[in-house]
Amino acid sequence: MMDSKHNILVAVFMVVVLCKIECCPKGWVERGSSCIVLELDSKAQPKAHVACTGLKAHVATIDSAEKQTFLSELMKERRVSTIWLDIRDVLEEGTFIDRYNKPITYSDWLPGAPSTGPEGELTDCVYYSIEGVGGWNDFNCAATFPYFCERETLCANDTCKNDGRCNEFDSSFNCTCKQGYFGE
Numbered sequence: 001m002m003d004s005k006h007n008i009l010v011a012v013f014m015v016v017v018l019c020k021i022e023c024c025p026k027g028w029v030e031r032g033s034s035c036i037v038l039e040l041d042s043k044a045q046p047k048a049h050v051a052c053t054g055l056k057a058h059v060a061t062i063d064s065a066e067k068q069t070f071l072s073e074l075m076k077e078r079r080v081s082t083i084w085l086d087i088r089d090v091l092e093e094g095t096f097i098d099r100y101n102k103p104i105t106y107s108d109w110l111p112g113a114p115s116t117g118p119e120g121e122l123t124d125c126v127y128y129s130i131e132g133v134g135g136w137n138d139f140n141c142a143a144t145f146p147y148f149c150e151r152e153t154l155c156a157n158d159t160c161k162n163d164g165r166c167n168e169f170d171s172s173f174n175c176t177c178k179q180g181y182f183g184e
Helices: 004-017 045-054 065-077 118-122
Strands: 029-031 034-044 082-088 125-129 135-139 144-152 165-168 173-176
Touching (some): 029 065, 034 045, 045 082, 045 144
Parallel strands (some): 082 144
Antiparallel strands (some): 034 144, 082 125, 125 135, 165 173
């Protein structure tokens, strides 16, 4: 026969195992330590940057084949064929950089891309298309496409215990306790 002390330990253990963390804002998808949302309102790439900044995010960059596959699946679900990437060659023609102004380390250019030389002068931004063979191309930044906004999540996987919910703010977070619980 178990005493009340053992019952409490079993109950606490069960609650911790069932803990559910929501680290991304509603409508965003969690991927690792990032939250990603597909914005269907097509914009020129500079305006997409402004829109993502308003969401405390940035236009997504693809830095691996795995991330490209992940974004491709989200695009297929929403029937979107082309998106802007946060990759450009505005500082030096033919040298493509990410949002940190660092040369990209992963690429998946379409055949014949990117454009270089005089014809490349007007194609400083990069889009990703899943049509046909799929891949990247440089293009005029004034063209309009949907885009992903991406931001890091502030919530670690074990931030809120006992089925607590993680609430993110601009540069902080807090935990909201389930009814019947209290604490931080």
